[in-house]
Structure formats: C-alpha cells, structure tokens
Amino acid sequence: MKMLKLANLGGWLSAINETQRVYLPIEAADQVNYGVWTPDSVVRLDALRTVKSAKDAFFPQVENMMNFKTEGKNVSVEMIDPKVENFVVLGVRACDAKSFEILDRVFLSDPYDPFYAARREHSTVVTLACGRPDENCFCVNFGIDPADPKGDATMWIVDDTIYLRASTEKGEALVKDLEDADTAPVEAQQAKTREICEKLPFGKLNLKGFDGDHLMEKFNNPKWAELSRACLGCGTCTFVCPTCQCYDIRDFDTGNGVQRYRCWDSCMYSDFTLMAHGTNRPTQVERFRQRFMHKLVYFPSNNEGMYSCVGCGRCLAKCPQNLNIVKVIKALGGDEA
Amino acid sequence: MSNNITTEDILRISGVDTRKCMFCGKCSGTCPAFDEMEYHPHQFVYMVQWGMIDKLMESKSIYKCLTCFACLERCPRNVQPAKLIEAVRQAVIRQQGMNHMTENDIPGLLEDKLPQQAIVSAMRKYKK
C-alpha cells in the first residue's frame, strides 16, 4: 500500500502527465464529468458519480471511422487507424470499473472493435473506492464491492490522504515512487462502507428470474405498458449509463467528401435501428422494454448470467420523470418469475 | 432673461411630441381660460416646436392655465398641450428665485371663501 497527501495530488498528476494523459472527474460549468487533466482543471475525486460514466474514455460519444474524399467524380477512401497513446483513467468507481468488463464482452469479442481495443490496451485504470454510497446505489446486487474496486491500481481517500494499491504492472508503474503506507485506515473505511451497504435501500434486490429461461415470460409481461407510461423517450438513461454500448454509424457530407463516424445511439429513440420498412418497436412501450430486457435478460443469457447493469444509480438520479431499472426489477422480479 | 431652455428640454419634461399636432385648434376651442391667456394652448404647441420658449416663460399665460386637461382630453391627435404648459411652468420654477409666489404673498391673498386646498395646490404649482 502506498500513500499520497491529497494536497500533493496535483504534483503526482503532473508527473504522470509528462508521459501520458490523465482522464479523471473534472468540474466544468457546474457539472462533474471525466475530462483530460490540465493544471487548471478542477479535480473532483469527491464526486460520487460523474454525470456521464467513465466509458467515454474507451468509447467516446462521437468518433470518426473513415473519410471519403471527392474530387470531381472521383472518390477515395481513407481508413482511420486507431492509433492511441498510453493514458490513465483515474478515479473510476467500482461500478464503472465493472462496466469495463461488460463493455469488453461486447467490443472485444468477435467482431472485434479496433477503436475500443486500442484504447483499452493503452490505458491504465486507477479506481477509487467509495466511502459514502448514495441511496440510489445498488452495485452490491451485482457482486461489486464498492469498498474494494478492481483496477490496475486502486485508491482510497481517507481524510487528507490518498491510499493506493497497485494490482498490475501498469498500476505499479504509476505508484512505485510513492511513499509506503499502513493499511489500517483503509480497512477501517472499508468496514464502514460495507456497513452502509448493508443498509442501502436497494441493497437486496431480488433478481431471481431475470435470465434466459424466463425470457418470454418477462417479454410478455403486461406491466411494461404501465412501467413505460411516463417515459419521454429521451436518451438520458442510456447516455449516462456506463454499460450502454449501442451506436449508430452515420455519414457527414462536408461538401468535399464524407466523414463516416459513429455516435452513441439510444434504444429509447424512435429512430433507433430504423430501417427502410420502419421500426419494429413502434411505441415507447417496446423501446422501454428493449432497454431493460437487454440489461437484465438478453445480456445475462448470452454472458453466463452477467447482467449489463452495474448499479451505479445514474439512471435513477437522472431520469426526468423518475423511471428506472430498480422499478422494473421490483415490478417484474422476485416470486412472480 | 436668457433661460437656455430649449425645445428639447420642454419636450423631455412634458413627454409631448409636438409633431403630432395638425393645428386644428380644438384645444384652444375648448379652453375655458382662453380669454385670460396671452398665448393659447395651440400656440404653446407651435411656439414650443419653433423654439419660442422664452416668450412662453415670460408670459403670464402659464399661470392662467387651469390644468383642467380639457385640451388634452379633446385633442384628436393626443398632443397633450396641457402638459406642455406645465412643462414651461416647470422650466420657470426650476430657475432659482423665479417663484411666481412666495409664502409671504399668501396672507394678502387669503379670502374667506378661498378653500385651503386651493392655497396648498397653488403653492405646489407655483413654487418649487
């Protein structure tokens, strides 16, 4: 275990920054999001949740994939090589850290995504343990320990001190020059956090029946209509979600060519996977169902029971009309399955 | 007496747009104090417009206006001559020492039939 005074964080970041960019929670215009560190950045490691999740570091909202150039009637194609330099993602909470595993299953299995893979390969993930879970937190349901998140290195902030533990070589490289430390304060904090976790309102959700075996049962449940009634069809839940990974590939005509890029898409949108014949999810009921069926049924049934929800609680906090996955689990879950 | 009071000053104080006047004379036709006045309401309008402010300021007409607002009410173009007259009066009062009436004048003016209210309002109107 290593340690660093919170006051010296800037110095440490500055040192890392000499060789690689650091991506961490930064406050800008009153909101905390992941951003690239500069000496002027307002670092907010204390923020429990960033608005958007840490997935941006590997899967940004918009990214260019190829360019077409037109010169008169001639068209040339230019592929974009996903060259990525080493970088650090720092301050990742346990839930977001877990989301990388889920995203890996999607992007690193066949067909392999070179853009995502390049970023994963060149990244070092430094996680941050939670000391003060929120009422909306329910990561514990998915086997996540917020007091001991996985990563190349893990941080605990206790009072004015950051404690660090490296778990991989990459992590070790970052912390090796720091001072050694006693593990007692960290253990004390962990105990406290785990105690709170026991008391979390959503700490013990009944996920029984959310699996491939009950797929049609869940799919045909009449409660979807009621559950989705207030849904505005906005993309807030999907865009703040650390595990949502759907994207659309679009062309932008620059006037002298075309840029083909991908951008996040949301299954809540009426034009999600829209095809020439129209859409097979014509109303918000189907779209709403799609999102939660994917997280709780389709994904686990294809991934050995791994849910594609990490319980970060962002959708609970951010849904304009207070709809969320917990309400779905409670309505459809448990004994009824 | 050089007052340096300009047309613009009077227009600003009064908020009147003299260009709206079409010189129909209805204000003077309706004025109950017409015979008392050297310059009549419609003359105020064009005299202000043409910068003849000094003459108006020197004239007793400004004290003869009853401020009954008949001209203002009847004017078809909403020119509001009464406000111009009031503005000229204001311009005079604003000159130091130019009060038309002082406290000392009052006892001599007192009459049994004169309501107290009239004296108070006269003070307001003729003195700063």
Add this chain to the structure above:
Amino acid sequence: MPVNTEWKPKIVAFCCNWCSYAGADLAGSSRLAYPADVKIIRIPCSCRLNPLFILRAFQRGADGVILCGCHPGDCHYSTGNYYARRRMTLLFSMLNYLGIDSRRTRVEWVSAAEGAKFAATMNDFAKTITELGENVKLGDLRCKEN
C-alpha cells in the same frame, strides 16, 4: 484546384424574387460592381428564409449572410417580409446573445428599382465581413478540413 492562400470572405445573399433579385439584376445591367464573394440565392419571398438556411451557410463556411426583400408594405405577397422581419430580428438577437457578432447577419430591403442600393449594400456588407474576418465561432471544422 488552385489553392488560394489569401482568405476571402464567403457571403451568401438570399434575395426575394420580386424585388431584391430584380434589384440585383438591375445592379448588373447598370454595371455596378460589388465583390465576387457575394453569391445570391433566389427565394420567392423573404419569408421563405428559414433560420436553418442561415445556420447551414455558417456551418458550411459562410462568413456573412444577408437577406434582401421588398420594402415593408411592398411585399409581393403582402405580408411576407413582415414575418421575415420578426423572425430575423429574433434570430439575429439570439446569435448575438450566443456571442456571435450580429454584424455577420443583416437584412436590407431593396426594391427592384434600387440597383444602386443593392450594389452599395453588398459593397458595405462585404467590407464589414472582411473587417470581421473569418467566421470561426459558428463554423463546422469538418467542412473546413480537406
């Protein structure tokens, strides 16, 4: 393609068919010069100008956008330019609010008889835009690449 290193402004002029486009034609037949940076798009009436078209022009690299229509009261369609006037006032004010120089947008009423006014307006607008320089605040970088 010849590469022109010297920056020249791009100006889009939307002209209503009945007054201002004819005014532009008259400027032409009177041989009244104005910069070639001004390119005219004919629309039936000033009220046809959708704010989207203006933003589109800026996106694609325009440095100034001007709308010309019949004088208020003379609209071929009686009321079109009155609506255009309100829409443009509000749009320009919004752009200004966002910190975009409102001098990059303009509305002028030019009748079919005002060829000289058309040319003078375009000369003045082009001069203003040249002084303001390249539009960087409202452009789309993707359109400037290549």
Add this chain to the structure above:
Amino acid sequence: MQKIGVFVCWCGSNIAATVDVKAVANAMRSEPGVVFSTDYQYMCSENGQNLIKDAIRDYKLDGIVVCSCSPRMHEATFRKTAMAAGLNPYMVEIANIREQCSWIHKDMPEGTEKAMVLARAAIAKVKKNAPLTAGTSPVTKRALVIGGGIAGIQTALDVADAGYEVDIVEKSPTIGGRMAQLDKTFPTLDCAACILTPKMVEANQHEKINLITYSELENVSGFVGNFTARIRKKARHVDEKKCTGCGVCTEKCPSRKGLNEFNMGLNTRGAIYIPFAQAIPNLAVIDTSNCIHFKTGKCGICEKNCSAGAIKFDQEDEIIERKYGAIVVATGFKPIDASYFDEYAYTQSKDVVTSLEFERLMNAAGPSKGVLVRPSDGEHPHDITFIQCVGSRCSHDATKGKEYCSKICCMYTAKHAMLVREKYPDVNVHVFYIDVRTPGKNFDEFYRRAVEQYDVDYIKGMVGKVTVEGKKLHVQGSSLLSNDQLHIYSDMVVLATAIEPDPTARSIGTMLTASMDTNDFFTEAHPKLRPVESPTAGIFLSGVCQGPKDIPETVAQAGAAASKVIGLLSKNELVGNPCVAHANELLCNGCSQCERVCPYGAITYVEKEVRGPEFRGVKRVAQVNEAVCQGCGACTVTCPSTAMDLKGFSNNQIIAEVDAICR
C-alpha cells in the same frame, strides 16, 4: 445517379468577356451527375435552343442547368425548350452568370471562379428538383356581389352585361345602399335618387342579375373559380311573388314604434314597411320585433288589408347554397357613432345631427318632407354650425375616432352649406375646419363657390365644445387665423362624422379569408398595381369597403372590379402555379400556425386518416389549396416540423444551393 446537362451561354461578349465560358463548361463536366456540358454563343437563339433539345434527347438528360442571363429574363424560354424536348419544364435551373456575375466583375479569373460556383449551386439545386405539373381547376361562371349599394350594383351590371350570371346579396330589404339616402351629390348637385334609381331598376330587370335582398352571407368555402356560398334569406313574412308593393299594409299598420332606418331613425315607420318609395324590390317586410302579431299573436290588420294575400306570418328563413367563380366585396360603410363625442352634445340635443341625418332632413322624401326644421321643435333654424373632421384624423383613442381622413366630408359639408344658403338665404352658416381637402375634378371650384357665391362662413379652427343653452346651442371654438375663441349661438349643429367600414365587413373578411387592415378596410393585393383585388385569389373589392371614396371613384372601382371578374369568368379553367406549398401529412402536427400566416387563406385543416411507417390513425392535418396558394413560403418557415415545404424552392433545394456556394 441523375443525368444533368450544363449549357454555358456566352451571350456574345456579355458573359464571355469576363467569364471563361469554356473553362466553366469544362469544369462542370467533371461535376458528379453531369453527363453533358457545353458552351454556345447565344443559348436563347433558335440554334442554342436546338442544341439543348438535342442534348436532352441524345443524353436522356433528366435535368438541365443553363448558365446565362437572369432567370427573370429567359427562365420561361428555357422551360419551353425543355418541354419541347420532352423534359419537364421544372427540371430546368438557371445560373445567373450575366447580371450577377459577368456584368459586375471585371477580372476574368474572378468572374470565372464565381460563375463556376453559381453553376455548381444550380446543379446542386436541379438534382433536388422534381417534375412539377401545374394543376388546373374549372371556373364556375357566376359571380357573387356582397352588398347592393352603388358599388355592388355597378359591378353587377358590368359583369352581367358581359354575359355572366351575378347574384347580389344585400342585408337590408332593398338595394340602393347609402347613396339612396343622399339628397344631392357633389360637385354637380344632381339629385342622388335621379341618378341611382335607374341603376337600381336596371339591376332588378337585368336577366343575368339575381337580387337576394334581406339576406346575409353565412359561410363561404372553396377557392378561386370554385366558391360555394351559403346565404340566409331572412323571412320577410311577405310572399314576394304576391306582394305588389301597393303599400296599403304599411299605412294600416297600428305599430309605429320602429325607427325608420332609411331616415336615420329621425322618424318612425310601421312594423310592416317598405323602406322607401323607390325601394327595389318594391316589397313590404315585417319587422317582427315591433309587430303586434308576432308579440301578442293578435292584430293581423295587414293580413286583412292585403288584397293580394301576400302576408305570410309563418314564412321561414330560406338557405340558398350556390357556387360562384368570383366574389366581389362591396360592403360599403356607415358613419361612426357620434355619441362618443360628448363635447358636441350629440346625445344631449336633437338639434345636433350627423351629416347623414342632415341629408335626410334636407331630402324631400325625408321626415320633414324636405323643409329644413330643427328636429327638437320643428322651428326654422336661423343659424347652423357645421363641424368637420368629427372622428376623422384622430389618433387620440381608437374607440373615439379614426386615424384616417374620411375623404368625402369636406365636399359634402360644402354641399350642405351651399344647399342651405341657396334654399334659405336667411340662415347663417358656419363651417369649422382643420383643412379643406378638395382634390378632385371641380372640387375646389365647388368649395370656393360655397365661400364666394354663397357666403358660407368658413372658420379655420375646431369646435371645443357645444353646450345646450335654452333653445340655443352654444358653440365654442377657436378661430386660428384671428387667434380668437369664438362663441356662436346656433340653432343646429351638423357633425361631419367619419365613415367606417360596415360592421359586417370583419366577419365577411374572415369568411373569405380576405385580409383587412387595422381599420377593417379590405387590403388590396397590391396598393398600386392591383388595387381592386384582394390578396385572396378570386376575391375582388368594390367601393368604400377598400377605403374611403366618393361616388365617382366608387363607380370607377366597381367597373374595374367587374373587369377583373369578367377576365376570370371568361376562362374555362385556371392554370395554377405549380410552385406551391405542400404539407406532408405524416409530419404535420395540425398546429394551425401556417394557417395563421398564409396571406391567401390557402391552408385549411382536416381530420384525416393518415398511414405511415410510424403513425397510423386519424389526425388533424394541413391541406394546401394549390389553386389559391401563391408560393410565398411563409408557411414553410412557420412549420417547426418541416411538414410544409414549397415545391420548386424546397428546403432541400435551398440547402443544396447553400452547400454548393459555401463549399
């Protein structure tokens, strides 16, 4: 991929001197979609046009761009060329490289570069063009005239003389309108009845004119050439076929409470009445609000006395629904209500009258049989004061007056003054005026006659107030020229009240979707060039409904409106402009915003079953009447969902031009 042809014109040296036309043609050849590009000295010449036609056929072009002079010059020419070669004429775009390029630039490289940009913009646009076909619609050969005053009568006569059927809808029981109420007319002083009555009779007897009196327009639908009007013919309670107009019933009627409208309420009439002796149609009508039979069920004296058996107490309103090709608005005017002017004591003294009341007092058929007497006591007046501009030129308060000049008051006041002085030389006549406005043939001469020959006392100034003092009216006014305040004790005061559009005009304007100004006068399609047409196609304006005017002007405008109607009705079908707005029903929100900005009333809303990939069901959608739409595009920008687009100048066409220019 489309096949576009580009044709670059030299226009002799007009273009070629500052634009390298060959370079433009060459550059365009490599533009995507362009399969043919060439240049020629005079593209508009026969050889040039043949070149275009051949290329369209040889290369199977589905769009062409002509880089030449202004489209205002030759767009029509090249459209015809395209059509002759079998290409839809709306698949032609013009790049204006003469007026907007070669003529204003001196530098060849600069002119050439700009010409290329303009050509590319035209190519970009033409790629988004769609073939358009102008719609046609049939024309119903019948006109409707709303209002049976002199304006309506004259329009109807002129249209009918050209051989078309005309219906006149008149809300009162007789035609004739305001002019019938006048005594004499300025500046000739001929008797109004003498010149109007023959016209009324002619209208009545014309085989092509159908009078629908005592009737009101209830609803109008349709569009130019194809209007349908619903007219409510109110029950007269008199059988029109039987009534001979003998007038016996009107004399016998025991009710005398109804105010005589024709005499401006200065006297009363029976509950059954004929408005005036020369009324057309000459039929009695029962005013049910004053009829004893209708109030109590008793009486029936008229019925007993009618030898023709024409009284029909149980008659009901009749609805007439008919189709018209054109509609003429001739709704006329009324004097404003003088009771707003308490300073003139109109409501306090019967001897303060309006000019129209005075007109009746002077008329031989009026309440005093043409003898000028004071309404209050029937005595002969010795002194009369006229006050001009009562409620005209007044911007003080919209409820009180009108900002405009009513135009006719100066002249009729001079007429009244003159007539009084001629008939009763002992009467003193004063006229208070702000300005005397007499622009018109023989008008000023007329006014001067009143002053010089008849010795009318014209006073420049306005009356401030009128008070009743005993039997006299104390008129207090200013005389600006003498800088005096005058006090005149008159026996009568006559108010030249402003005129305003008839109160029914607003609702008729709404029915017709014809635009009106803030004063409720109908607006013309163009103030100078189309003064007798409403912006709404097929609606024409006649008389004071469009703005204050005197009788000769009214008659002239009535004739002008008639000629426009005849021009329209003479066509068998109307060919529309295909560049019209079109609503995409799938995208339409039904919000009605476009309807509000359409200057022509071309947009209506219907509940309609709509079937699309994302929506199925009944919804409210906009529909554009292509025969009425003029293609301004106001609706397209109002529409937030882009459901409304304009053919020929669509969003995508304009965006394509923008993109090409800014590239």
Add this chain to the structure above:
Amino acid sequence: MQRELIERLNALIGEGVGKRVLGWKRGEFFYDTEPAILAADQLDELVYDSFCGPNLSKYLIQEMPKLGEGEKIIALIKPCDSYSFNQLCTEHRINKDKVYVIGVGCKGKIDVDKIRARGITGITGIDVDGDALTVHTLYGDEQVNRKEVLLNKCLSCKGKEHRVFDEQIGESEETSTGDDRFDMVKKLEAMSAEERFAFWRGELSKCIRCNACRNVCPACSCVKCVFDNPNTGVQNKAAADDFEENLFHIIRAFHVAGRCTDCGECSRVCPQGIPLHLLNRKFISDIDELYGEYQAGEEVGQRHPVINYTQGDCEPSIVHERGSNA
C-alpha cells in the same frame, strides 16, 4: 389535500365524468414521483405533494386519440402547467372538450437535487412540516428550509391562478422570489460578446444530446422533430462538434419562440444542468421588449408574436444597435 383529491376523483369517476386520471404516483422514495395515468382501482397510488414538479400537460397529447366520442380524461393541472395546457389547446394538440381539468393547488415544488447540492446525500426520506424539511439519510438526519430548495421554475412562479380548470382543489401560493426572471438574461446581455460566447460554449458543450429538454417540452410536440428526420439535413443523434450543439439549441429555441410558456421543464430535466431556459427567456424578453408583453398560454386561441406582425415593427438592425458585438 391528497386525501381530499382522491375522494373527489373517486366521486368524479363514479359520476362518469371520466374513467382515468392523469396525475402522479409514488415511486421508490418520498421524493420520487412519477407521472401516471390511473384507473379507478389504482387511485390509492395517486400522490400529490411537494415533489410533483413535472408538467403533465404534454402527456395529454397521446391520450387524445385514445378517448372515444364524448369521453373525457381527468387531468391534474398546476397553475403553471395550465399555460402549457392552453397553448396545446391553441395548437389543437389537446381538445379541451376531452379533458376534465382539476386545477390543483400548488405552493411550490421541491428540487431534491438542490438538497443533494448541499452535500446531503444518501437521502432515504423527507418529512415536510410547513417550510421545515427533515431529510433522513443513510448518514443521519438533516434540516432544510423548504423555500431554499424549491425548483428553479418555482422561483419565477407565474402566480396562483389556473388559466384553465373545470374545478379547483387545494390552495395555491405564489412562490416567486420577486426577482426579475430576466435578470440572468440581462446579465448575459451586459457581458462582452467574448464572455457570452465563452459562457454558452461552456454550457452547450456539456450537451449529450439526450433530447430530454425537447421531449419534455410541451411546445416541442412535433410528430417528428427535424432533428430526427433524415430528410431535413440536420438529423443527428449526437452533436459531432460545437456547431451541432449550437444548431440544435438555437433551432429548438426558435421553434418554440412565441409558444414557450416558460414552464422551465427543459432546465429541470437536463442531466448536465444546462440552463436551457435562458435561451427561451431571451426570446421571451426580446418579444416582450420589441413586440409588446406576451405570455404564451394565457388564453386559448392567441396568435403568438412570431406568427404575427405590425407594420411598424422594428428592423432587424436593432440587434446591431442594441446588443454589444464587442
């Protein structure tokens, strides 16, 4: 008041006024209310309290086609929501004949995020006693003054008057702070152009194009938004660069100009806390200043200023004269 409301609703349904009620239902937490359409047997789920912030009027659009001939839905409408209701009636998106409006009293609604912003997290319950709020958290209880944590929209409350209702239940209270609602607009206008540009870049660059502002907006009721329509040339699912962020918000504000009732929902729902209402308020303040004061939704059938004109309107050059470009 909630009990009174439920009793009245039961009575109304009993009388056959309508079968279903548009209101709010309780979620997982005290503060967590969800817009809901409840049938007679679900009325015990109905909640009406200090957390019922969402504007419900837009939900009525989708209910219209579901109603049969003569059938009505009962809707709970707060005073401020009644403006949106009227505006939607004006635009024929709602048919008043098909809605039985209960004007529910409102004394201001609480913004739970404002409580969180005070560092009070782990909120598990809130007790309301007048203006005193006791917030229960995983980490102990906290006291908060209700007035200090009202939704921003309540701070520029339009007053306690319902602009439309069939009946009213409950008392209302005006919660406006009395500050000019255009203060921030004026502050921005007074900045230099560069400062304004920096401010808006900072704000709009946070936009994740989730469309929450648009989808919640009662004025943004298009069947298909231009930004979702592949034929408009502006369709996009994410803002690929600064321009597209600007474009979306400028056009959105323009499309609702004259129709926006200033209900504040856009800013309430923005997950990134972008003060979107400042764009709409700019248009409102310009309209008020240039074309006369106008409040959308005050009456049904109003012709809003952007689809209206007067011959004497100011010229667009007023923008150059008035606004600073420096």
